[in-house]
Amino acid sequence: xxxxxxxxxxxxxxxxxxxxxxxxxxxxxxxxxxxxxxxxxxxxxxxxxxxxxxxxxxxxxxxxxxxxxxxxxxxxxxxxxxxxxxxxxxxxxxxxxxxxxxxxxxxxxxxxxxxxxxxxxxxxxxxxxxxxxxxxxxxxxxxxxxxxxxxxxxxx
Numbered sequence: 001x002x003x004x005x006x007x008x009x010x011x012x013x014x015x016x017x018x019x020x021x022x023x024x025x026x027x028x029x030x031x032x033x034x035x036x037x038x039x040x041x042x043x044x045x046x047x048x049x050x051x052x053x054x055x056x057x058x059x060x061x062x063x064x065x066x067x068x069x070x071x072x073x074x075x076x077x078x079x080x081x082x083x084x085x086x087x088x089x090x091x092x093x094x095x096x097x098x099x100x101x102x103x104x105x106x107x108x109x110x111x112x113x114x115x116x117x118x119x120x121x122x123x124x125x126x127x128x129x130x131x132x133x134x135x136x137x138x139x140x141x142x143x144x145x146x147x148x149x150x151x152x153x154x155x156x
Contacts, residue, residue, distance in 0.1 A: 040137030045084035051110050057086055058105040081137050090118040097123035
């Protein structure tokens with residue numbers, strides 16, 4: 001038979017262990033909800049992402065693909081890694097640096113028709129910047145990021 005002070009101590013240890021387990025589980029659940037994986041258009045085309053799953057897609061805005069609605073802030077464009085394309089729908093104000101031939105990262109979900117419904121669109125910072133995710137996706141596709149520059153950089 002266990003002495004009362006040891007039983008009390010064991011109860012306290014079990015209570016603390018259960019409390020810490022619950023706290024760790026809630027923390028992991030919250031972090032899992034906030035993590036948005038990055039995929040290239042080739043990975044999206046290969047079916048690595050399911051419809052309705054929150055993720056980020058990045059690539060270059062394909063030339064001639066930007067279509068803006070006349071009566072709203074809706075815009076449709078194509079993100080490409082020069083191997084595969086992903087159609088992107090977005091409603092909102094685009095970043096000032098958004099234009100055809102520039103690198104973007106969009107966050108959102110793929111709908112049942114395979115169109116990416118973006119909730120946020122980020123554009124690169126300047127002429128020489130490309131997000132690490134977009135650069136890695138282009139390199140993985142066997143494309144040199146500098147090879148497909150659509151505008152020439154200003155000469156000094």
